[in-house]
Amino acid sequence: MAHRVGAEIDRHGPWWYRMSLIRLENVSKTYRMGDVEVGALQGVSLDIDEGEIVSVMGPSGSGKSTLMNVVGCLDTPTSGRYELNGHEVSSMSDNLLSEIRGRQIGFVFQTYNLLKRLSARANVELPLVYGNGKGRRHRGLEALELVGLRDRSGHKPTELSGGQQQRVGIARALVKRPSILLADEPTGNLDSASSEEVMELMMALNRERGITVMIVTHEFDIAAATDRIISMLDGRVVGDSHREDWVQAGGLWSIGPGVNPGQPVKTELADM
C-alpha cells in the first residue's frame, strides 16, 4: 500500500537500513502446571521499531503480561527467537538478561509498586544500587523533575495522589535512562483524569525523548492515543494496526467499538 510505504520512510528512514529494536519470531511460552500445559504465547511474531509507542489489548489471560515479560527480559521464550537491538536474547544467561534489563528497560506497574516507608526520591533512586549518594540524589531528582514531581520529592506514597504515585513509578522506571518503557496496565487503578495525565506523560516521553513505549491496557481510549494497537487472543497476535490504517478506514471502529482516533496530546514534559 503506497500510503504505508510513505509513512514508513517518514517515520523511520528507508527500509534498507532500518533495524527493529524489538523483534520476536515465532515466540512461544508454555507454562507447565503439573500435568497441564498453558500456551501463554503461541507463535508470536512482532517487530517494534525504535521510537514507536504501541498498545497491547486483549481479554484476560490472552498473554499480554507474558508478552511484556518476554520483551522486558524478565522471562525467556520456550521456543522461537527474540532479538533486542539486533542481539539474540532468547538464549542468554540470567545474568546477562538482568544486565540488559537494567540498562535498557524501565517497567511501570498497575499498582505502582512503591515502598510505603520511603520518600518519592528514595523510591526513584532504588534501581541505582551503585554510585555515590550525591550522584544518586542528582539522578533521582532529575527523574522526578521529568515527571513534574520534583517539589514532591520528600513525600511518602500515602501523601501523594494515585496519579502522582504512578508518576513516581514512571520516574523510577526512567532513572537509569532506559530506551524502552514497558507499562502493564499503568492506568488500571486510576480515575480518568489521572489516567489522562499518566498517558500524556508517557506520550511526551516518547515524543520528546524518543523512548520506545509499550502499554498494556483494557481501555480503548488509552490504546487509541498510541500510534499502533496490537490485539491478542489465546496467546496469539490477532490484530496489529497503525494509526494511518484506522484513519484510512475512517476510524477505530474498524478494530473496536466506541472509539475515536487518538486525539493529539499537547502537554509538554516541562509543563507537567
Ligand SMILES: Nc1ncnc2c1ncn2[C@@H]1O[C@H](COP(=O)(O)OP(=O)(O)OP(=O)(O)O)[C@@H](O)[C@H]1O
Ligand atoms: N507464571 C505462570 N505460571 C503458569 N501459568 C501462567 C503464568 N503466568 C501466566 N500464566 C498463564 O498464561 C496465560 C496468559 O497469562 P497473562 O498473565 O499473560 O495474561 P494477560 O493477558 O496479562 O491477562 P490479564 O489481562 O488478566 O492481566 C494465562 O492462562 C495464565 O493463567
Ligand SMILES: [Mg+2]
Ligand atoms: Mg496481565
